Amino acid sequence: MQPFELPDxxxxxxxxxxxxxxxxxxxxxxxxxxxDMIDVPQHGTKIWDEDDFxxxxxxxLCAYTHPDATGEDLDLVTDxxxxxFYFDDHFLELFKRTGDLPAARAYLDRLAAFMPxxxxxxxxxxxxxxxxxxxxxxxxxxxxxxxxxxxxVESTKNLLDESLWELANINDGRVSNPIEYIEMxxxxxxxPWSANLIEHVAGAEVPAAISASRPMxxxxxxxxxxxxxxxxxxxxxREVLDEGELSNGVLVLERFLDLTTQQxxxxxxxxxxxxxxxxxxxxxxxxxxxxxxxxxxxxxxxGVGAYVKGLQDWQAGGHEWHMRSSRYMNENVTPGxxxxxxxxxxxxxxxxxxxxxxxxxxxxxxxxxHVPFEKVGPIQLPQMYQPFPLTLxxxxxxxxxxxxxxxxxxxxxxxxxxxxxxxxxxxxxxxAAGIHPSATEDELHVxxxxxxxxxxxxxxxxxxxxxxxxxxxxxxARLRELMPVDGPSPVVPVNGLxxxxxxMWLRTVGPxxxxxxxxxxxxxxxxxDSWEWEMDNTRRNRIPDPIDYIEMxxxxxxxxxxxxxxxxxxxxxxxxxxxxxGPVVSLGNAAMDWAVLLxxxxxxRKEIExxxxxxxxxxxxxxxxxxxxxQAIALVNDLMTRRxxxxxxxxxxxxALVDHxxxxxxxxxxxxxxxxxxxxxxxxxxxxxxxxxRYADADLRHEPVRVGTxxxxxxxxxxLTGLRSA
Numbered sequence: 215m216q217p218f219e220l221p222d223x224x225x226x227x228x229x230x231x232x233x234x235x236x237x238x239x240x241x242x243x244x245x246x247x248x249x250d251m252i253d254v255p256q257h258g259t260k261i262w263d264e265d266d267f268x269x270x271x272x273x274x275l276c277a278y279t280h281p282d283a284t285g286e287d288l289d290l291v292t293d294x295x296x297x298x299f300y301f302d303d304h305f306l307e308l309f310k311r312t313g314d315l316p317a318a319r320a321y322l323d324r325l326a327a328f329m330p331x332x333x334x335x336x337x338x339x340x341x342x343x344x345x346x347x348x349x350x351x352x353x354x355x356x357x358x359x360x361x362x363x364x365x366x367v368e369s370t371k372n373l374l375d376e377s378l379w380e381l382a383n384i385n386d387g388r389v390s391n392p393i394e395y396i397e398m399x400x401x402x403x404x405x406p407w408s409a410n411l412i413e414h415v416a417g418a419e420v421p422a423a424i425s426a427s428r429p430m431x432x433x434x435x436x437x438x439x440x441x442x443x444x445x446x447x448x449x450x451x452r453e454v455l456d457e458g459e460l461s462n463g464v465l466v467l468e469r470f471l472d473l474t475t476q477q478x479x480x481x482x483x484x485x486x487x488x489x490x491x492x493x494x495x496x497x498x499x500x501x502x503x504x505x506x507x508x509x510x511x512x513x514x515x516x517g518v519g520a521y522v523k524g525l526q527d528w529q530a531g532g533h534e535w536h537m538r539s540s541r542y543m544n545e546n547v548t549p550g551x552x553x554x555x556x557x558x559x560x561x562x563x564x565x566x567x568x569x570x571x572x573x574x575x576x577x578x579x580x581x582x583x584h585v586p587f588e589k590v591g592p593i594q595l596p597q598m599y600q601p602f603p604l605t606l607x608x609x610x611x612x613x614x615x616x617x618x619x620x621x622x623x624x625x626x627x628x629x630x631x632x633x634x635x636x637x638x639x640x641x642x643x644x645x646a647a648g649i650h651p652s653a654t655e656d657e658l659h660v661x662x663x664x665x666x667x668x669x670x671x672x673x674x675x676x677x678x679x680x681x682x683x684x685x686x687x688x689x690x691a692r693l694r695e696l697m698p699v700d701g702p703s704p705v706v707p708v709n710g711l712x713x714x715x716x717x718m719w720l721r722t723v724g725p726x727x728x729x730x731x732x733x734x735x736x737x738x739x740x741x742x743d744s745w746e747w748e749m750d751n752t753r754r755n756r757i758p759d760p761i762d763y764i765e766m767x768x769x770x771x772x773x774x775x776x777x778x779x780x781x782x783x784x785x786x787x788x789x790x791x792x793x794x795x796g797p798v799v800s801l802g803n804a805a806m807d808w809a810v811l812l813x814x815x816x817x818x819r820k821e822i823e824x825x826x827x828x829x830x831x832x833x834x835x836x837x838x839x840x841x842x843x844x845q846a847i848a849l850v851n852d853l854m855t856r857r858x859x860x861x862x863x864x865x866x867x868x869x870a871l872v873d874h875x876x877x878x879x880x881x882x883x884x885x886x887x888x889x890x891x892x893x894x895x896x897x898x899x900x901x902x903x904x905x906x907x908r909y910a911d912a913d914l915r916h917e918p919v920r921v922g923t924x925x926x927x928x929x930x931x932x933x934l935t936g937l938r939s940a
Contacts, residue, residue, distance in 0.1 A: 278531030391856035405438030418517025586826035648898020744769035780891035
């Protein structure tokens with residue numbers, strides 16, 4: 215028997231079949247034979263025989279996911295998918311089953327030689343994976359721009375390298391937490407890689423000016439999450455029960471929410487639905503203004519439209535293939551339809567789409583039904599996970615007085631948002647003193663200044679602009695002008711927010727190189743963009759999708775900004791590529807999520823009841839899972855705990871990383887200092903939440919309502935009943 219019944223999927227797009235299917239079947243089998251993928255043992259193990267290849271039917275997958283591709287393009291794309299599925303099975307047999315991590319790392323390192331962003335492949339392939347990659351690289355990459363090549367190299371490398379993450383979890387018997395899982399599954403699952411191939415088939419690259427923007431990133435990520443969560447539902451039996459795999463969304467939610475397998479599968483399906491809703495919301499509301507903002511010409515706009523349509527075709531076609539392929543659990547579904555009993559046959563596609571949309575309307579509507587200024591308190595905070603000791607700077611008192619002087623000097627206290635009492639009560643120097651305990655007095659003033667300016671901006675936008683997104687965007691444009699990478703600013707600051715930024719920018723970037731200035735500016739711009747995102751959700755009264763919320767919450771909290779400041783105070787010379795390494799990025803993200811979820815717990819009553827806010831993790835969990843407030847608080851605390859524990863787990867893996875990268879002693883010392891700074895960051899942030907006068911009930915009774923429109927462990931038992939009934 216199947217471990218669960220497949221749910222009713224949300225699928226608003228019709229699946230269509232490419233007329234070149236049979237040609238692709240013939241071509242791909244011949245190609246796989248040429249690459250020694252069929253009937254050729256690898257280290258004594260046969261990965262595929264011809265029956266395996268035929269039954270998996272990767273040509274059918276590509277014919278469904280690329281229904282409008284030419285015969286030549288369908289052949290090429292099908293070869294790519296044959297290669298990627300062969301890699302997955304090859305890696306499983308050679309390394310996941312044996313647990314040989316060093317050999318797996320050496321195997322993956324060699325693959326980089328077969329996908330050079332520039333120049334020719336010079337290495338000789340030694341196995342079918344290398345042989346196939348070399349052939350496909352030569353047939354695909356030369357026709358594309360440097361921007362597309364860079365993105366394709368990155369997505370292909372992620373697809374390959376993050377297999378080590380899966381292998382490490384298998385060796386440790388470790389099931390990831392939900393945030394970690396979604397983040398890593400995107401890389402190892404390969405859907406961003408698929409999105410690059412969609413550009414190839416559409417014959418239209420996403421313009422470089424917008425390829426890294428939030429709307430295009432969200433489209434790509436929501437597409438990827440939809441593809442992967444759907445695959446997790448169909449592949450649970452094969453991966454978890456047959457192969458002993460631990461990287462499956464159903465298993466992750468089973469363990470984290472303490473649910474039955476069927477309940478976890480239903481929750482994964484709801485998350486899948488939410489991600490597709492997010493895709494549609496972004497395509498309709500965020501992409502058109504992006505075109506205008508960057509002056510994208512009509513032809514390029516049509517190309518992006520073809521790309522978006524290609525992403526939709528992939529969702530529909532991928533679903534259809536999963537219901538037909540022998541690779542997956544699909545006994546109780548009918549090809550061309552949904553679960554047994556749904557309409558099937560010619561002409562029923564529209565009926566299925568209509569039923570699919572109607573079934574998911576309650577979930578979609580729930581995100582828009584929150585009533586602002588809901589009474590939620592008082593709140594009993596749970597016991598929170600904090601593994602790191604606190605140390606405070608000896609310059610704390612001096613920095614407190616300096617911040618009052620600074621706020622007065624630049625007019626921040628003259629705009630009706632903050633008073634001197636507000637500034638003293640918020641006490642950002644207390645946070646800075648914990649984050650940078652060894653800072654000099656001047657360094658602490660700079661750190662306190664950035665925290666004060668960012669928090670002031672977070673309060674300023676909803677208080678001053680309310681629903682007026684255009685005014686907020688205009689203010690952001692001026693703030694960007696006040697951060698010149700080279701030379702003077704072209705604008706003169708005219709308000710406290712602008713004067714404060716201009717001062718902090720000049721005091722910080724003087725000794726930085728141009729690349730570091732660009733990186734620092736990007737960190738601040740991410741926070742500015744996130745304020746626009748909050749304003750847009752507020753004017754729509756839309757509670758964010760849970761994954762979009764977590765990823766944007768890092769920016770609204772200014773996490774990249776404070777992380778960058780931590781790097782500036784680190785000793786040692788760490789190469790930039792180390793900070794971009796997967797485990798180091800994951801380490802920073804785990805620390806950020808721990809901090810923002812802690813803030814959500816402390817600020818829940820302040821934001822929901824007193825400010826009419828929508829952007830709080832407790833409210834997002836309440837809305838998405840449709841659970842009680844106390845259950846949502848317990849879940850947010852457990853998620854915060856898991857992210858803190860993941861941070862510690864990742865620090866234990868860093869020695870192997872630095873050995874693999876061959877870092878010298880100076881770089882090792884710098885990376886160790888960076889990790890310690892993150893520990894200080896987490897300890898300092900918690901101490902500030904407990905010590906400032908911003909979140910306690912006594913402080914909230916005196917907090918004015920914003921002007922204008924609304925803008926631990928051991929807690930599992932508290933949530934079981936409601937979640938299981940849900």
